[in-house]
Amino acid sequence: MNNRNLSPQEMFIRIAGEHRPKFQFDAFSGSFEEWKSEARPEVLSCLGTFPEKVDPRPELLVEWEHRGLRKQKWVIDAQPHLSAILYVNIPPDTADDSPRPALLCWHGHGSSGKEPVMGNDSTPVLQANIQAHNYEYGQKMAEAGFVTYAVDWIGKGDHNDDGKPNWRGRGGGRDWCNLYYLHATMLGMTSISINVRHGMAATDFVSTLPFVDENRLGVMGLSGGGTMTTWTAFCDERMKAAEIICYSDVWRVFGIRDVNYCGMQVAPGLFDLVDLPDLQGLLAPLPLLIDIGSYDDCFTVETAMECYRKLEKIYEGAGVRDRLDLDLFGGGHGWGENKSVKFFQNSL
Numbered sequence: 001m002n003n004r005n006l007s008p009q010e011m012f013i014r015i016a017g018e019h020r021p022k023f024q025f026d027a028f029s030g031s032f033e034e035w036k037s038e039a040r041p042e043v044l045s046c047l048g049t050f051p052e053k054v055d056p057r058p059e060l061l062v063e064w065e066h067r068g069l070r071k072q073k074w075v076i077d078a079q080p081h082l083s084a085i086l087y088v089n090i091p092p093d094t095a096d097d098s099p100r101p102a103l104l105c106w107h108g109h110g111s112s113g114k115e116p117v118m119g120n121d122s123t124p125v126l127q128a129n130i131q132a133h134n135y136e137y138g139q140k141m142a143e144a145g146f147v148t149y150a151v152d153w154i155g156k157g158d159h160n161d162d163g164k165p166n167w168r169g170r171g172g173g174r175d176w177c178n179l180y181y182l183h184a185t186m187l188g189m190t191s192i193s194i195n196v197r198h199g200m201a202a203t204d205f206v207s208t209l210p211f212v213d214e215n216r217l218g219v220m221g222l223s224g225g226g227t228m229t230t231w232t233a234f235c236d237e238r239m240k241a242a243e244i245i246c247y248s249d250v251w252r253v254f255g256i257r258d259v260n261y262c263g264m265q266v267a268p269g270l271f272d273l274v275d276l277p278d279l280q281g282l283l284a285p286l287p288l289l290i291d292i293g294s295y296d297d298c299f300t301v302e303t304a305m306e307c308y309r310k311l312e313k314i315y316e317g318a319g320v321r322d323r324l325d326l327d328l329f330g331g332g333h334g335w336g337e338n339k340s341v342k343f344f345q346n347s348l
Contacts, residue, residue, distance in 0.1 A: 134337055
C-alpha cells in the first residue's frame with residue numbers, strides 16, 4: 001500500500017495539477033486571432049442549449065425614490081415557464097431625450113440576490129451584506145450617472161426556491177445551484193446558459209427604455225457575479241465593457257483544490273478546453289477591468305494575480321493591452337470601486 005492513494009479528492013487535485021487545457025493560450029503556437037477563432041466555438045458549445053427567447057411582456061410593478069435615485073421594479077418573462085423580477089435604478093435628472101449608458105449588475109452567491117447590489121438597505125442583514133463586500137455597486141454606479149439594472153440568477157433572490165411554499169425544504173439542505181445544474185445538464189443545458197439568457201432578456205427590455213442608450217451597455221459583478229459577468233460578456237456582443245470583481249484565479253486551485261465553486265459556475269468539459277484566465281482572455285478586445293482584493297479569502301491574491309498575469313499576456317497578444325486594467329485594492333472579498341466610474345465612462 002505504499003504510495004497508494006484512496007482519496008478521490010486527492011486524485012482530482014493531482015489530475016488538475018498535471019492538466020494542460022487544450023486551448024491554454026501560452027502553449028498555443030499561432031496568433032491571438034487563430035487561437036480565439038479555434039477556442040471560442042468549442043468553449044461556447046460547453047454551455048449546451050440556451051433557453052428559447054420569449055417576449056418579455058414587461059409589467060411595471062412599482063416606481064419609487066430611494067437614496068436620491070428613481071427606482072423601478074418590473075416583472076418580465078425570461079424564458080419559457082419562468083419570469084424574473086427586474087430592478088432598474090435611474091440617476092437623478094435623467095431625461096428621456098438624453099439616453100444614458102446602462103450597466104447590468106450581477107449579484108454574487110448570496111441568498112438575497114440582487115437586493116443589496118441595487119441598494120436595498122432596509123434590514124440589518126442587507127446592511128451588513130453591503131458593508132462586508134462594498135456590495136451596492138448597482139446603487140453607487142447609478143449615483144455616478146449610469147442606469148443600472150439587475151435580475152436574480154436561478155437559486156437566489158426571487159429565484160430562491162427555499163422561499164417558495166411548494167419547494168421549501170425540498171432541497172434537503174443541498175445547494176440549489178448544484179441541483180439546478182444537474183437538472184439543466186439532463187436537458188442539454190447548463191445553469192450558465194439559463195442565467196445568461198435571463199440577463200439577455202433583461203438587456204432586451206432595458207434597451208427599449210427611452211432613457212437608455214442601447215449602444216452603450218456594460219456589465220459588472222462580484223464573485224459569482226464575476227462568473228456571470230464573464231459569461232455575459234462572452235455571449236452577448238451588445239456589452240461594450242466589463243468589470244469582473246473578485247473572480248480571478250485558476251481552476252486547479254479555487255475550484256478543484258479548494259472546492260470554491262458550484263453548479264452555476266461550471267460547464268461540462270470547460271477545464272478540458274480552457275483555464276479561467278484563458279476564458280477571460282477570449283473577451284479581448286473588450287475593455288476589461290479586473291478587481292482583486294489583496295485580503296480576499298475566496299480567491300487568494302497569489303493565484304488571482306497568476307490569473308491576471310496570464311490574462312495580461314493574452315491582451316498583449318491581441319494587441320490591446322491598453323484595454324485591460326487592474327484594481328488591486330487593500331481589502332477582502334468585495335468591490336474595489338477605485339476605478340469603476342472612470343473605466344465605464346471611458347469605455348462607454
